[in-house]
Amino acid sequence: MEQPNLSYIIALSKGDNEFKKQVIVVLKEELSGEIENYFLHIKNREFKKTKEIVHRIKHKMSILGLEKSYKITNDFENNLADNSIENKEYFENVLPVMLDFLKEI
Template sequence: MIQPNLNYIEQLARGDDSIRQTLIQVIKDEFPDEKEEYFECLKTNNLENIASNVHRIKHKFSILGLEKSYNSAVILEEELRNNQSNQGLQEEFENTLAAITKYLKTI
């Protein structure tokens, strides 16, 4: 099960709540737009544009403690840049997007 967390953000903030809140707000502000752009690019099936979206989003995975999902996104991005499509990795990526979307509503 994909379970985002704030452990890495807590490490970065080092107990400073204003830094913690700033980092969380950046993710809350950027993630929905990046996710929407990803799904818009899927409609065009332009693999290079999809790869660029995956590249931007994958860093949110890492920040939210989703290392396995981050590593899968790295592979997905590389395959997309090589004009390959991997349905399994894409499905995993989209499941992670859904988990993050749900999680962001709770923090």
């Protein structure tokens, strides 16, 4: 499985360490709540709400340099629109990787 990185955030911040820190803080603050909401909605088979949360998390994957995961999650998001959970397992396996990475930085 690919590993998250800060390459995009570093490039985006253009040497502004305060901006870089703010982006990381926002990621940390938002991701855990979004994951909690994801599991609640997927458990209740609320596919529209699940799709919305997956969409938000997908963009955090992009910010953390998870290009392959972004593409697979995009497919998962589209599958949810058709009430399908194909790619759910892959998506759920990426979530703790993202959380662990953000805890370590």
